[in-house]
Each structure stands twice: as C-alpha cells, then as structure tokens.
Amino acid sequence: MNDMTRVERAVDSKDIKINAKKVQVYYGDTHAIKDVDVAIEDKTVTAFIGPSGCGKSTFLRCLNRMNDTIDICRVEGDILLDGEDIYDKRVDPVQLRAKVGMVFQKPNPFPKSIYDNVAYGPRIHGLAKNKADLDGIVEKSLRRGAIWDEVKDRLYAPGTGLSGGQQQRLCIARAVATEPEVLLMDEPCSALDPIATAQVEELIDELRANYSVVIVTHSMQQAARVSQKTAFFHLGNLVEFGETGQIFTNPVDPRTESYITGRIG
Amino acid sequence: MPILWLILIVSAIAAVGYVLGRARALQSAGGDSRNLHSLPSFYGANVTLKTLVPAVGLLIVWLLAQPFFVNSQVSGMIPESAIKEGSSRSLVMAEVRRTAFGLDNAVAQGNLTESAASDAQVDVVDVTQRLKDAGQVVTSDITQPVLRAAQSYRAMSSTGYTMMSVAVLVVALIGAAIGWLQTNADYRARNVVEKGVGVLLLAAASIAILTTVGIVLSLIFNTWEFFKLYPASEFFFGMTWAPSFSGRGGLSELGIIPLLWGTLYISIVALLVAVPIGLFAAIYLSEYASPRLRSVAKPLLEVLAGIPTIVYGLFALLTVGPLLLDIFGDSGLGWMKAGTAVMTAGLVMGIMLIPFVSSLSDDIINAVPQAMRDGSYGLGATQSETIRQVVLPAALPGIVGAILLAASRAIGETMIVVLGAGAAARLSLNPFEAMTTVTAKIVSQLTGDADFASPEALVAFALGMTLFILTLGLNVFALYIVRKYREQYE
Numbered sequence: 001m002n003d004m005t006r007v008e009r010a011v012d013s014k015d016i017k018i019n020a021k022k023v024q025v026y027y028g029d030t031h032a033i034k035d036v037d038v039a040i041e042d043k044t045v046t047a048f049i050g051p052s053g054c055g056k057s058t059f060l061r062c063l064n065r066m067n068d069t070i071d072i073c074r075v076e077g078d079i080l081l082d083g084e085d086i087y088d089k090r091v092d093p094v095q096l097r098a099k100v101g102m103v104f105q106k107p108n109p110f111p112k113s114i115y116d117n118v119a120y121g122p123r124i125h126g127l128a129k130n131k132a133d134l135d136g137i138v139e140k141s142l143r144r145g146a147i148w149d150e151v152k153d154r155l156y157a158p159g160t161g162l163s164g165g166q167q168q169r170l171c172i173a174r175a176v177a178t179e180p181e182v183l184l185m186d187e188p189c190s191a192l193d194p195i196a197t198a199q200v201e202e203l204i205d206e207l208r209a210n211y212s213v214v215i216v217t218h219s220m221q222q223a224a225r226v227s228q229k230t231a232f233f234h235l236g237n238l239v240e241f242g243e244t245g246q247i248f249t250n251p252v253d254p255r256t257e258s259y260i261t262g263r264i265g
Numbered sequence: 266m267p268i269l270w271l272i273l274i275v276s277a278i279a280a281v282g283y284v285l286g287r288a289r290a291l292q293s294a295g296g297d298s299r300n301l302h303s304l305p306s307f308y309g310a311n312v313t314l315k316t317l318v319p320a321v322g323l324l325i326v327w328l329l330a331q332p333f334f335v336n337s338q339v340s341g342m343i344p345e346s347a348i349k350e351g352s353s354r355s356l357v358m359a360e361v362r363r364t365a366f367g368l369d370n371a372v373a374q375g376n377l378t379e380s381a382a383s384d385a386q387v388d389v390v391d392v393t394q395r396l397k398d399a400g401q402v403v404t405s406d407i408t409q410p411v412l413r414a415a416q417s418y419r420a421m422s423s424t425g426y427t428m429m430s431v432a433v434l435v436v437a438l439i440g441a442a443i444g445w446l447q448t449n450a451d452y453r454a455r456n457v458v459e460k461g462v463g464v465l466l467l468a469a470a471s472i473a474i475l476t477t478v479g480i481v482l483s484l485i486f487n488t489w490e491f492f493k494l495y496p497a498s499e500f501f502f503g504m505t506w507a508p509s510f511s512g513r514g515g516l517s518e519l520g521i522i523p524l525l526w527g528t529l530y531i532s533i534v535a536l537l538v539a540v541p542i543g544l545f546a547a548i549y550l551s552e553y554a555s556p557r558l559r560s561v562a563k564p565l566l567e568v569l570a571g572i573p574t575i576v577y578g579l580f581a582l583l584t585v586g587p588l589l590l591d592i593f594g595d596s597g598l599g600w601m602k603a604g605t606a607v608m609t610a611g612l613v614m615g616i617m618l619i620p621f622v623s624s625l626s627d628d629i630i631n632a633v634p635q636a637m638r639d640g641s642y643g644l645g646a647t648q649s650e651t652i653r654q655v656v657l658p659a660a661l662p663g664i665v666g667a668i669l670l671a672a673s674r675a676i677g678e679t680m681i682v683v684l685g686a687g688a689a690a691r692l693s694l695n696p697f698e699a700m701t702t703v704t705a706k707i708v709s710q711l712t713g714d715a716d717f718a719s720p721e722a723l724v725a726f727a728l729g730m731t732l733f734i735l736t737l738g739l740n741v742f743a744l745y746i747v748r749k750y751r752e753q754y755e
Contacts, residue, residue, distance in 0.1 A: 069642060071555070098645030108636035111659045120654065121644040171640070178644055 017042040017182060017212040018063060023077035025058055025067070032058050036077075036238045038231055040182070045204060045213045047227035047244065049220060051259065054233040056216045060184050063214065064100035065093040081182070098125055101180035105187040107167030109159035109174075114151050117159040117170060118142060121178035137177055145173025146203045165196020172203060176211075183207060185215040189222065201226050220260055224248050232256045271324065271430050275437045279316040282441040286312030286448050294450040303455035311454040312444035314461045320437035327429045335421045339414050353718075357411065364415035365422070367396045383416055484733060487726035494720040495519060500727060506690035508710065508721045519724045521731060523690040527700035528732075531611045531686060532675035534696060538615025539675075540668055543622025550623070551630040552652055563627065570620035574680040581613040581685030593697050601697035603687070608696045610685035614675055621671045629663030630656060662746050669743035673736040679704040703728050 018040040025033035033055045040046050040063075048056035058067070065086060067073040079086050086096050098121070109117050118138045121127075128134035138155070142148040147169040151162070159170055168188060175183060185204070189197040204226050207213055217223050223230055224244060231241040232253075240247060240256045251257045290308035294300035301308070340358055348357055371377040377395050389412050448454070492500070495517075503520020546566065550559050586604025593601040593608075601608075633656050641651040657664070679702075687699030688709060710725040 064643065066639065066642060069638070094645050094647050096645075097643060102639075102643035104636060104639060104643070106636055108634070108640040110637060110640065110655050120641070120646075124644070124646050124650050124654070174640075175644065 014041040014043055016040070017082065018214075019078075019080040019083075020059075020063075021078045021080075023059065023062060023075065023079060025055070025062060025076075026074040027058075027070075028072045032236055033062070034236045036233075038238060038241055040212055040214055041229065042212045043208060043210070044229055045208050045215060045227040046229040046231065047223035048214065048216045048231050048233060049218075049223050049259075050233035050239075052218075055236045056231075056233045057186050059233070060186055060214060060216050063182070063184055064097045064102055066097070066102065068093055098178050099180055100182045100184060101175035101178060103168070103172050103175050103183065103185045103188050106191050107164060107171050109162070109167050109170055111158065111160055113156045114142075114159045114162070114170060115155040118174050118177050121174060125178055127178065141173040141177035142170075144176045144203075144207070145169045146199060146206070147173055163196070165192050165199060168192055168196065168200055169203065172200070172207075176207070180211065182212045182214065185213065187216050187218060190218060197222070220248070232259060234259070268324075268328075271433055272321075275317065275320045275324075275433065278434075278437045278441055279313045282312035282316045282444060283309035286445055289445060289448045290450070290452075290454070293448065301450050302453055303458075307454040307458050308448050308452070310458045311452075311461075312441055312448070314458060315440040315444035316437050317440075318461065318465070319440050320433050323436050324429070324433050327425075327432070331422070331425045331429070335418060335425065338421060339418045342414050342417060343410055360411055361414045361418055364396075364411055365418040368392075368415060368419055371396055383420060387412075481733070484726055484730045487723055488730045491720060491723035491727045494723065500724070504692060506706070508724070517721055519720065521703070521728065523692045524701065524703045524706050524728065525731075526692055527607070527682075527686070527690065528676055528702040528704075530607050530696070530700060531614065531682060531702060532672060534607060534611025535614035535618055535675045535678075536668065536672055538612055539618035539622050539671055542615075543619045543671075544626055544664065546619065546623040547626035547630055548652060548657075551627045552648065552656070563624070566620050567624055568620075569617070570624070572617070574617065574678060575684075577613050577617050578680040578684030581609050581681055585609050585613050586685065589697075600695070603699060605685060605687035605699045606697045607686055607700050610682050611696070613685055614678055614681050617678070617681065618671045618675060621674060622667055625667035625670065626660070626664050629660045629667065632663070633659045662749070666743040666747035669739050669746070673739040673743075676702075676736055676739070677704060677732065678702075679708060683708060703732050707732075 016039045018038075020036060020038045020040075023033055023036045024031070036055075036059055038046075038059075048060060050056050061067045062075050062079060063086075067075060075087060081096070081100065084091070110120065112120070115138055118141050119128075119134055122134060122137050128137055139148065139152075142151060147166055150166060151157075151170070159167065162170060168191070172183075172185075172188070188204075189200050192200065201222065204213055204215065208228075215223075215226065227244045229242070230244045230247040232239045232247065232251075232255075234255055240251060240253045242252075247256060248260055251260065287305045287309035290301055290305055291298060298305050336358060339361060340354060343354065343357055343361070348354055368377065368382045372379055372382050377392070382392075389409050392412060500519055500521055502522065503518060504522050505518040505520050506523045507518040509517045550563055550566075554562060582604070586606070586609045589606065589609055589612075590601055590604045591597060593599075595602075637655050637659055638651055641655045646654070682702045682705045686701055686705070688701050688705065689699045690701050690706065691698060693700065707725045707728050710722060710728075
C-alpha cells in the first residue's frame with residue numbers, strides 16, 4: 001500500500017453537512033443497519049468501506065431517501081442535512097434528491113442523447129431560463145464530469161453508445177447538472193477498467209472543491225487514494241470512523257485492522 | 266382391419282420389442298448392466314423406435330397417397346359421355362365418392378348385402394332406392410357409369426387398405442427384428458435413440474412449417490384462379506362490393522376497397538379504445554400497484570383475453586349496440602339508425618384488445634432496468650416524470666410492437682364484426698353507420714351452398730390473401746421494431 005503516504009494531507013475542520021444519529025434500517029424483519037452515527041463534512045470526500053453485505057450501500061441510500069422506493073425498507077433515527085431532518089414528514093423526497101445527487105454502481109445513462117441525459121435534471125427542476133441557459137448548464141456539467149472534450153462533437157448521439165468509463169462520467173455530469181450540495185457515489189468504479197477508474201477518481205478529487213462527496217467502495221486503495229474521511233462498516237455496525245490516514249495506518253478497532261490487512265472481509 | 270386396431274397392434278409389437286430388447290441387452294452383458302454401453306432402457310427404446318417410426322410413417326404416407334391413387338384410377342374409368350353439360354369431371358368424381366360412401370354405410374346398416382353392393386350387374390334403380398331407404402343422401406339418381414365407378418372405387422379402396430395393413434405390420438415386425446438382432450453389449454443404443462428423438466422433434470417442427478406453407482400455397486393458387494375469372498384491377502380498385510349469387514359472371518362487383526375501409530375504420534376505433542386504456546392499465550400495474558394488488562389484478566385483466574370472441578359479439582349485439590342507439594339514435598342525437606355500427610364493433614373489439622396491449626406492455630415496462638428508474642429518482646424526478654421521460658421512452662419499441670400485434674388481431678377479427686358492425690359493405694365516414702370487414706365477407710361468401718368454381722366464392726381466397734399479407738406485414742414490422750431496439754436497453 002504505497003498510497004498510504006499520500007493520505008497525509010491537510011484536513012481542515014469544516015462544517016458538518018450531514019449528521020446521522022442512531023440510524024437503524026430494517027428490511028422486513030432483518031435489522032440491516034444498527035445504531036450508526038456519522039458526521040459528513042462539507043467539501044470533503046468521505047469513503048464507506050467494509051465487506052459485502054455490511055450495509056454501507058444501504059446507509060448511503062438512506063442519505064437521499066432512495067430506500068423509499070423499496071417497500072419493505074424502514075428507517076429510524078435522525079439524519080440531518082444542514083440541521084434539518086430529511087425524514088421529516090414535511091420534507092419532499094423529490095426536492096431532497098435534487099440537493100443530494102447520486103451516482104450508481106453501474107453506469108445507467110437514459111436511452112436518450114448525451115445532451116438530453118445531462119439536461120434531464122435541469123429540465124425537471126426548471127433550472128434553465130432558456131435554451132442558451134440550458135446549453136450553458138450542459139456544457140458546464142460535462143466539463144465538470146471531465147467528459148466535455150470527448151463528447152462535444154456528438155452531443156446528440158445516444159448516451160448508451162459511449163464506453164463504460166465515459167458512461168459513468170456522463171452519469172456524474174448528469175448528477176452534477178442539478179447543482180446538488182452532496183454527491184453520493186455507490187461503488188462508481190466497480191464496473192470500470194483501471195484507466196476509466198483513474199479518470200473517475202481524479203474527477204472525484206476535483207468535485208471536492210464544490211461538493212461534499214460520499215463514496216462507497218470495495219477497493220481500500222481507492223478509499224485511501226480519494227478520501228479524507230473513512231468509515232468502516234461491518235455486519236451493519238459502524239466500527240470505526242475517522243481521518244483516512246489514521247484508519248489505514250493506525251486503526252483503533254482490531255476489526256478494522258483485520259479488514260484493511262486482508263484477514264477478514 | 267380398422268386403423269385403430271392396426272395402430273394398437275403395432276404399439277403392442279413395439280411394447281413387446283421394448284421388453285425383449287432390454288432383456289437381450291442384459292443377457293448379452295451377463296446380467297450386469299454396468300457392462301452395457303448404454304442404460305438397459307435405451308436398448309428397449311431402440312427396438313421400440315425401430316418398430317414404430319417406419320411402420321407409422323408408412324401408415325401415414327399410405328393414408329395420404331391412397332385416395333389420390335384411387336381417384337385418378339377411377340376417374341379414368343368415367344367416359345366423357347357420362348359428364349353432363351355444364352358439369353366437370355371433378356363434380357362427377359365427388360358424386361362417385363358420395364355413392365361409394367353411401368354403399369359402405371348401407372352395407373354397414375344391413376340394407377344392402379355386400380355382394381349386391383359390389384355386383385357390377387346390379388340394377389341401378391334398385392340400388393338407388395335402397396340407398397334412399399337407408400337414409401344415405403343421394404342428390405340425384407345414380408347413373409350406370411357412376412355406380413360402376415363407385416363400385417370399383419370401393420373395391421380398390423378396400424384392397425388398398427388390406428394391403429396397407431399387411432405392409433405396415435410387416436414393416437413393424439422387420440423393424441422390431443432388426444432392432445432386436447442389433448442388440449448386444451457393445452451396441453451404442455444411447456446414441457441411436459438420442460438421434461432418433463432428434464429426428465422425431467425435427468419431424469414435428471417440419472409438419473408445423475409445412476402446414477403453413479400448404480395454407481399459403483392453397484391461398485395463392487385459389488387467388489390465381491379468382492384473378493383468371495375476375496380482373497385484378499377491378500378487385501383492388503373497385504369501389505363497390507355487390508356480389509350476385511344468382512347470376513354468373515359480369516354481374517357481381519367485387520371491389521375490395523369498401524371492405525378494406527371497413528376493416529381499417531373498425532380497427533382504428535378499436536385501437537383508439539384499447540391503446541390508451543391498455544397502456545394506462547399497464548403503467549398502473551407495473552409502476553404504481555402494490556405487489557398484492559398486481560398479483561390479483563393482472564390475472565383478472567388477462568381473463569378478458571380468454572373470453573371467446575363470439576361472446577364479445579353477443580355483448581356488442583345485445584348490450585353495447587342498444588346502449589349506443591339510446592344515446593346516438595333517433596331518441597338521442599339522431600346520428601345512428603341501428604345498433605350495428607362501426608362504433609359498436611370498434612368499442613367492443615377495443616375492450617377485447619385491452620389485455621393484449623396491457624399484458625405485453627406490462628411485461629415490457631417491467632423489463633426496463635430498475636437502474637433507469639433509480640437514476641431518474643436520484644436526480645430528483647417524481648414518479649410520473651420518471652415514467653414519462655425515462656421508462657416509457659425506454660419501453661417504447663416494445664410497446665409499439667404490442668400495439669402492432671393488437672392491430673393485426675383487430676384486422677383479423679370476425680365474430681365481433683359479424684354481430685356488431687352489420688353486413689353492409691359501404692364507404693362512409695360516419696362511425697355510426699353499419700359497415701363490414703374483409704373477414705366478415707369471407708364468412709358470408711363461403712357459407713351456404715357455394716360453387717367453388719365461381720368468382721363469388723373464389724373471391725374469398727383473394728380476400729384472405731389480402732388479409733394475410735396485411736397482417737403478416739404488420740407482424741413482421743412489429744417484430745422488426747422490437748428486435749431492432751431491444752439490445753439498446755440490456
């Protein structure tokens with residue numbers, strides 16, 4: 001793990017963007033997430049690591065209420081976004097998801113043109129005043145997604161015709177286009193090859209300037225490379241949460257140490 | 266020997282062959298089935314297959330070929346003088362067959378002795394009277410040549426059947442013997458049986474395909490016959506449909522345009538009903554309904570597809586027609602003269618098509634990956650935005666395919682039209698007037714005493730051909746659309 005040296009980076013104390021307290025998630029009778037407390041900072045990349053089935057994706061999906069689409073799923077506890085409970089009855093999940101964008105494990109461009117894919121969010125939220133405005137948003141988002149140069153000549157070609165890595169960057173650009181405050185990424189690189197992964201990781205590092213990014217990953221190297229904070233989940237419990245450098249070099253909990261050294265997981 | 270007995274005997278030989286083959290295989294391996302190349306049952310099945318397949322194959326071929334052979338032989342016996350003016354050899358042959366059939370039945374009932382039935386010198390008048398007494402329908406009095414022909418027809422048939430029975434039994438026994446003699450421990454019975462099974466399956470598939478080819482060919486030949494009697498240009502471009510059954514040639518006007526117009530008009534009305542309702546039902550079922558509701562509602566909706574179309578026809582005739590007449594008839598808006606109208610048939614046909622559209626569309630909408638919906642929800646889209654802008658566009662090719670399949674059902678539908686739309690071939694824009702379709706006219710041209718040599722009857726084949734090409738085109742187009750856009754979403 002040569003990357004360990006890179007994690008010695010300046011981490012200023014920043015505002016708390018999302019504060020989760022005593023979160024419990026049940027799938028039917030299964031208790032999937034137990035008593036999780038996490039504070040996600042603004043303009044920071046937070047990585048969730050842990051073995052398969054440990055609940056990290058489930059917890060991520062709680063942060064923008066994507067679990068609402070699953071009938072048997074039940075969430076308890078408080079998740080505060082800028083101090084407001086997102087599970088409050090008065091909160092509209094649709095508005096919440098515009099503020100907390102999400103990028104999925106498998107690239108899922110809509111069967112539309114590249115332009116329409118990116119313009120989808122701005123259109124449904126009415127972010128553009130006119131066509132020129134929308135063009136501007138699309139270009140800016142595609143630039144942020146680090147894919148503008150590759151697609152600027154074929155904006156009206158179908159998004160499904162791009163390569164896997166390009167599709168994933170298109171999906172990131174699509175998520176960025178709605179101007180979210182938090183970007184959730186559920187294993188965004190698991191379906192990509194190493195080159196595309198490197199491009200997406202570089203992009204995540206750039207996104208940190210504007211957004212709070214939460215990334216779920218199976219790759220500990222990736223967590224070490226891109227994140228400032230790391231949370232280790234095991235069997236539905238949050239085992240350890242802290243500075244990435246500290247988690248990877250000097251873990252407090254023996255389970256964390258076992259996992260990052262490859263003895264469990 | 267009746268064919269049922271023949272089949273039973275051949276099956277019995279096959280069953281005995283199975284047991285013997287299996288026993289011989291075990292015996293040749295010294296009683297230890299591990300020394301055999303294949304499982305013992307394969308040796309039995311080997312003998313069975315070698316007994317059944319050639320024997321049954323011969324039986325089928327013989328049964329198909331014998332009538333043709335006997336027909337051509339007997340047909341040659343009828344002198345030109347026996348064929349009446351305005352009649353033809355094939356009509357006389359039909360008479361011969363009827364007489365032969367009547368003789369058979371009369372003998373079976375005991376009204377006629379076997380010797381009298383086959384005696385060439387028998388009195389024609391007496392036999393005719395006896396046949397009539399026996400209740401065997403004889404349209405006109407039998408003439409001497411016809412009776413003679415019928416008698417030799419009977420004789421040749423019965424000799425043929427006897428020969429067939431013998432041949433089939435011999436082939437079955439030879440097959441069983443070959444299979445039994447081949448059996449020894451090293452014989453690769455498994456490979457032979459597997460290959461045999463493959464050939465049987467291939468035969469089943471070929472029969473289905475060949476039948477289709479046969480249907481199409483018969484349509485083509487009869488259509489060709491029709492166009493020899495009636496000009497094709499008048500058929501395709503004629504604006505009037507007025508067949509005359511009494512007159513011969515030149516009196517009937519057989520233009521397809523009014524019928525095509527009726528077909529298309531009723532189909533369009535039906536699709537206007539079925540597509541929105543079916544599609545909305547599919548969207549509700551696949552996107553909004555809870556799994557429990559869906560598991561109840563979907564089969565209920567599909568029950569609609571199981572109702573026979575004649576029942577829909579009754580519904581059109583007895584319920585929808587009078588209902589529409591109340592609203593649009595003389596007591597209401599005054600647009601409608603009778604219960605049978607394009608609107609009646611179209612509405613009912615639309616109801617019939619709802620399950621086609623909804624069931625297929627529901628499957629297609631369900632096949633849109635959840636990742637698409639998640640992607641849309643993740644961007645803050647509402648459920649209806651997601652459905653309108655992501656799910657439906659992704660499912661569109663499949664939905665178009667479903668609609669085209671429903672359209673070809675609508676075009677081919679008959680009973681609802683017969684009962685709901687009336688029988689008047691008419692070119693009109695008023696949906697409250699009675700019209701008729703291609704299918705309904707095929708029925709009316711062929712029911713009753715039809716002379717299959719007249720253009721009035723043969724036109725049915727030309728109509729059928731037109732309909733076939735129309736629906737085939739729609740189906741091919743639907744499959745093309747579905748296939749072309751399918752891979753994009755996987």
